[in-house]
Amino acid sequence: MSRPVLAGRVAPLGTTVFSEFSALALQHGAVNLGQGFPDFDGPEAVKEAARTAITEGVNQYAPGIGLRALRVAIAEHSARFYGQQVDPDTMVTVTSGATEAILCVLLGLVDPGDEVVLFEPFYDSYDANIGFVGARPRYVPLRPPDATHATWWFDRDEVRAAFGPRTRLLILNSPHNPTGKVFTRxxxxxxxxxxxxxxxxxxxxxxxxxxxxxxxxxxxxxxxPVFADRTVTVSSGGKTFSLTGWKVGWFIAPPALNDAVRRAHQFVTFATATPLQVAMAAALRLPDAYFQELSTAYHARRERLLAGLTRAGLEAHSPEGSYFILADISGQGHGDDVAFCRHLVTHVGVAAIPPSVFYGPEHRHLGRGFARFAFCKTDAVLDEAVRRLEEGLAPPR
Ligand SMILES: Cc1ncc(COP(=O)(O)O)c(C=O)c1O
Structure with missing residues (x-):
């Protein structure tokens, strides 16, 4: 008998839904509103800073915890936008994207057998990483807006019931992918x-x-105050600066937590691309106007896609944040979200993501009535997607 090729921790994982639908989109010449990356470029000054750093020879390993210049820029950004004072030496660490930071938090803070509470639908790497460390996910579904809730919401009793003596970590994501919920204070x-x-x-x-x-x-x-001593904040420059391919991220935490997560980070990637760190420091120091214009431009894209989806017969709740819209597809008559999204990409020529894959098995049915559309795209691409949806979708039943 030969040994199995797959280790137990990867055996349950298939190919991510993004790879599957991106491949289908290519194959069918579909407009891709599936994967969440902008089809426009990041700020010229930031790209120029990266080019200069490369030309000037900033090309060898950075310190494992990140270039000091970037850690200082991250600390300044926290103070500028949130009034949060953080020490760049003991509280900030640079990672290869938020994705790496998420894994390192799990590795650094959670033991096998511990429980991790997270909301559904979730960003898919959370669930995989919980599995990697041998912990147990405790899922709490976010519920769609209804007569008494203007936004996506959670049932407090359900959250209470998910916490117990083995709870080691809560994963929060706000603004939330894919519902667009922004959690209130x-x-x-x-x-x-x-x-x-x-x-x-x-x-x-x-x-x-x-x-x-x-x-x-x-x-x-x-x-x-209730979070200050217990929280690792994870972020990255990918979405804020439309540079998702750079994979420069970071985590900010009180020194003891930072030290725990750094211990994992040093043996995961050790360090992140040095010239891109130089440029990310410049990005974080862009004037306030840059950040205002970013959300103004996304607001216009949100309105454009929402109006288009409505014209195509798809109802959607307006997201408060992020660049995703969950549209209600329950009246479309394709069974579930996976079947609907397959139909959409192959027959209508638009790629969207079926959100039921962002739920654990128990609540998967809650995602079946939705499709996720990304609006981090140029107007021409959004308009073409809407044109195809209007033409190709049957009037709702
Ligand atoms: C909620 C959430 N967290 C993390 C990431 C990954 O960020 P990064 O590209 O910086 O690794 C994404 C990317 O889609 C995301 O949606």
Whole structure:
């Protein structure tokens, strides 16, 4: 008998839904509103800073914890936008994207058999990484807006029931992918209270921190007293600067937590691309106008796609943040979200993502009535997608 090729920790994982639908999009010449990367470029000054760094020979390993210049820029950004004072030497670490930071938080703070509470639908790497460290996910579904809730919401009793003596970590993501929910201060305080009661730590994934639409406001969880000592804030420059391919991210945490996560980081990637760190420091120091224009431009794209989806017969709740819209497809008559998205990419020529894959098995059915559309695309691409949807979708039943 030969040994199995796959290790147990990867055996349950298939190819990510993004690879599958991107391949289908290519094969069928579909407009890709599936994967969440902008089809426009980042700021010229930031790209120029990277080119200069490469030309000037900043091309060898950076310190494992990140270039000091970038760590200082991250600390200044936290102070500028959130009034959060962080020590760049003991509280900030640079990683290869938020994705690496998420894995390192799990490796550094969670033991096998511990429980991790997370909301569904979730960003898919959370679930895989919980599996990698041998921990147990405790899922809490976010519920769609209804007559009494203007935005996606959670049932406080369900969250309470998910916490227990084995809870080691809560994963928060606000602004939230894929619902676009921005957690309010009050919701965060409730969640922080539960973490304090159970002595749980918090991973706060804030990669969409600058893509928020008023009146919603992004609250950095770590600035609330209940979170301050227990939270690792994770972010990156990918979404904020439309440079997702650079994979420069970071985590910010009190020194003891930072040290725990750094221990993992030093043996995961050790260091992140040096010239891109130089450029990311320049990006984080862009004037306030850059950040305002980013959310203004995304607001216009959100409105454009929402109006188009409505014309095509797809109802959608307006997201408060992030660059995703979850559209209601339950009246489309294709069974579930996976079948609908397959039909969409092959027959209508538009790629979207079926969100049921962002749920655990117990609540998967809750995602089946939705499709996720990304609006981080140029107007021409959004318009073409809408044209195809209007032409190709049957009028709702
Ligand atoms: C919620 C969330 N967290 C993390 C990431 C990954 O960020 P990065 O590209 O910096 O690794 C993404 C990317 O889509 C995301 O949506």
């Amino acid at each position: 009050e919701e965060l305080e409730f969640l922080g209270g539960l973490c304090a009661e159970h002595d749980a730590r918090v991973l706060s994934d804030e990669v969409y921190e600058h893509i928020v639409f008023g009146p919603a406001r992004h609250v950095r969880a770590a600035t609330l």
